[in-house]
Amino acid sequence: MGDKVSDLVLSLADCKQLLGLRYAEWCSSTPTLEADIAAAAMGLDDLGHSRVLAGCLSELGPDPRGPERESDPAAYRNVAFLDDTWTEWEQFVAANAILDTAFTVLIESLVEGEVEVLRTRLRKMLAEERYHFLHGRSWLNELGPTASVDQAWREAVEWFGPDGGELRRRLAGKLDRPEPKFEVDWSRWDPIRRRVQPGAIDADTFAMLRGLEERRYGISRAEAPARG
Amino acid sequence: MTRVHRSVREYDVFARKARVDPLRHVGRVVAPDDDIAQAYARATYDEERWVEMVIVPREAVITVTAPGEE
Numbered sequence: 001m002g003d004k005v006s007d008l009v010l011s012l013a014d015c016k017q018l019l020g021l022r023y024a025e026w027c028s029s030t031p032t033l034e035a036d037i038a039a040a041a042m043g044l045d046d047l048g049h050s051r052v053l054a055g056c057l058s059e060l061g062p063d064p065r066g067p068e069r070e071s072d073p074a075a076y077r078n079v080a081f082l083d084d085t086w087t088e089w090e091q092f093v094a095a096n097a098i099l100d101t102a103f104t105v106l107i108e109s110l111v112e113g114e115v116e117v118l119r120t121r122l123r124k125m126l127a128e129e130r131y132h133f134l135h136g137r138s139w140l141n142e143l144g145p146t147a148s149v150d151q152a153w154r155e156a157v158e159w160f161g162p163d164g165g166e167l168r169r170r171l172a173g174k175l176d177r178p179e180p181k182f183e184v185d186w187s188r189w190d191p192i193r194r195r196v197q198p199g200a201i202d203a204d205t206f207a208m209l210r211g212l213e214e215r216r217y218g219i220s221r222a223e224a225p226a227r228g
Numbered sequence: 229m230t231r232v233h234r235s236v237r238e239y240d241v242f243a244r245k246a247r248v249d250p251l252r253h254v255g256r257v258v259a260p261d262d263d264i265a266q267a268y269a270r271a272t273y274d275e276e277r278w279v280e281m282v283i284v285p286r287e288a289v290i291t292v293t294a295p296g297e298e
């Protein structure tokens with residue numbers, strides 16, 4: 001695809017971390033108890049995948065993570081669909097069916113690719129992602145076409161990039177439905193964040209990712225009781 | 229529990245930890261189709277590292293003997 005593989009893997013890791021958090025936010029708000037449990041399980045899966053992907057970076061050349069990630073939410077390389085908490089169930093379903101599957105399509109191509117560390121470490125994700133796919137596709141069929149599906153699909157195509165034709169075909173093939181009609185303005189595409197839309201993750205989520213909330217409520221060294 | 233699906237089926241879930249074990253009944257899930265039932269079964273009954281898990285639509289189960297029968 002021409003991109004540096006470490007940049008691509010970091011974007012995938014960031015997307016999976018945010019996807020896992022957004023799933024987890026819904027783990028007591030879905031329409032059924034079973035879907036609540038599935039949301040929690042899928043959230044844990046994707047947070048785990050993110051950690052594995054981030055762990056691969058040390059073997060892929062210079063680490064693309066700079067100090068700006070500590071202070072700038074726009075340093076995160078996630079698709080815009082994951083910037084904010086989803087307020088509607090149809091957004092959850094669109095992310096689950098379209099974006100999660102798009103990430104899986106890329107993982108499949110990395111597992112089939114030539115980078116050994118990715119070929120071996122990413123394989124297990126595909127087994128877990130099978131359940132995410134079955135869950136997302138069934139709910140997608142249940143809800144039918146929505147504006148969220150079109151939006152998620154557009155962002156998946158942007159995330160694949162201008163040379164992502166084969167990945168787009170695979171995504172539509174897996175979902176067994178045609179790609180919605182839209183035009184992407186590639187002149188506005190950010191090749192590092194792999195998105196067209198500006199913006200960034202919300203302040204609360206960013207603070208949580210940076211561990212700021214834990215620090216605020218944690219015991220500081222001065223307050224901690226002295227050990228005898 | 230809220231039910232949003234037009235129709236749902238009940239599925240029995242069976243699993244085993246090792247190949248030498250028999251499959252045993254571990255629980256049930258309610259789902260609108262076979263695909264989502266698999267996702268629910270896997271998410272709900274993940275307390276062990278199962279080597280095998282299967283689901284069976286409850287309506288496919290034929291009772292031969294039941295508790296309380298003479």
